[in-house]
Amino acid sequence: MRISVLQQREPFGAILEATLAEFCRQVWNQPATVQWREHGSARARPANGGQLWLCNPYLNAIFVPEANRAIFDPIRREFARSVVAWRRLAQRAYVHMSLSRAGAPFAAQASLCIAPGLPNAEQLLIIPGNHKIRVLDYASQSVYGIVKQGFSADFMQREIEARRTAETLGLPVPALQQVGETGLWFKERYLSGTPINRLASDGERKAAEHTAMAALQRLLAATTREEGIEDYVARQAETARALIAASHLLSNAQRDSLLRVIGRIHGLVAAHQQALGGKIQTALTHGDFQPGNILQNQDGTWLIDWEYSARRQSGYDALVLHLGARAPHGLAQRIYALLAGTEPDQTNILTTWPGLDWHNRQARQIYLAIFLLEELVLHVQENANSLFRRPGQGLLTLEHELWPALQAASA
Incomplete structure (x- = not known):
């Protein structure tokens, strides 16, 4: 579910702030203050020496302006070719522009400020979803899934249990690498596919x-x-x-x-x-x-x-x-x-x-x-x-x- 849809359904900004702050504390042992700002981000400046992240609600992606362009491979695979034939050329052009260093700040409709900044942020891509938020770490080839604050952990528990069964049976699922003691997050093998x-x-x-x-x-x-x-x-x-x-x-x-x-x-x-x-x-x-x-x-x-x-x-x-x-x-x-x-x-x-x-x-x-x-x-x-x-x-x-x-x- 895209950010643009989530914003209509729920207080998305507050949920994202709380979820990422708790994730930094639990997983990376790093207290962090996260601030969501809903406005155009071309001229955004990080507050209090924090780290600026750009948000494109249509591509469902949050990343720093200096991001390694390789982290966008999952986004390109998902959005670069529209399922509607007549939209394909325009959509391909929009994706290319929105993920370029020059175009990304202008295509972003909101921003995050994280203080203190996350290490290796240029290798990270944040993708919000229906019940969880994913943090893709290109450098370590791992992905974190985190239950959104205020949401039931039931859907994540279902996912973990089903994937363990599927892995045991040899089904083609990304390997689970770690599950948090609280059951509110997991770490899996990085996967980029079309x-x-x-x-x-x-x-x-x-x-x-x-x-x-x-x-x-x-x-x-x-x-x-x-x-x-x-x-x-x-x-x-x-x-x-x-x-x-x-x-x-x-x-x-x-x-x-x-x-x-x-x-x-x-x-x-x-x-x-x-x-x-x-x-x-x-x-x-x-x-x-x-x-x-x-x-x-x-x-x-x-x-x-x-x-x-x-x-x-x-x-x-x-x-x-x-x-x-x-x-x-x-x-x-x-x-x-x-x-x-x-x-x-x-x-x-x-x-x-x-x-x-x-x-x-x-x-x-x-x-x-x-x-x-x-x-x-x-x-x-x-x-x-x-x-x-x-x-x-x-x-x-x-x-x-x-x-x-x-x-x-x-x-």
Whole structure:
């Protein structure tokens, strides 16, 4: 999630200040004062002899003006080639200008002052995210992930546990090098790769996607277990209801609508569960299996960002990828097309994915209904934060898609 979006959702500057100050104290044993300034940074000057850092909220990058240009490789890989063809030339030019020594101060929209300054700052790149902040250290070829101050450590704990399991199974994940005693930060191997939706070669993209799917299927094979459908759905529904009731971000009308969806899903599954013999296969899932989290570089294909990992139905990751669920707009129409057989190439993932009986229409309806419930749980968990000023756009969009999506799934 980009800084420009985070600023709308939360008091980003205050969170960044507190997180980086605590990180300096815990990890580098260096007390530091961090000051965020929201203004153009071309003429910014560090206060009290501190160290100036430039922030580009669109490239999601914070760095010192003297930065080693090599640290920007992950940014170039992610942003230099737009997924929209007509934007590519302009976006490539903007990225080049924004990361140049001359252009960076003018493209920056905010700045940080850190006092005392960090050693080897020209080798560091700070990348804020949804639940954590990453500090990339090019010199040591390591990356630190730090839970944002005021945020639950639950997502980081999920990520650490899932990645340890994935590493044990030989999945292509960056190696964890250290985990803080508090569980609020970790250190991992440095990785710079191109998200597969930014690859120019369609063949290379498909090959990387296939490699990533094969890796996740090894994870499924090692963690799958059979559960009663009603018990599983009841647990998911209970979690969703509790989070919805506790949310300060939802209106009463939104709560009522979401609770009705949960009731409808519960009823649909109860009515048709015998299509699967009353059982469903669950497994440890990645949780955010989408092209932006599949990276390709000279060393191969990599799976990153495991913070949404959890035990879910075995087909969850395949459904996230195939339905483009991380961009919920149009989800109902994609589900309708999937069940109606009108979408192209629908036989590639779901018909062969472990744990899915995709040739059984009633079974498909159950999988999709449960998937919508699992998606709702993920989005309300993501928004269960007292610091948030507004719900994330993903939850708002999903809310509008849920009823038509459920109707499409049960038609």
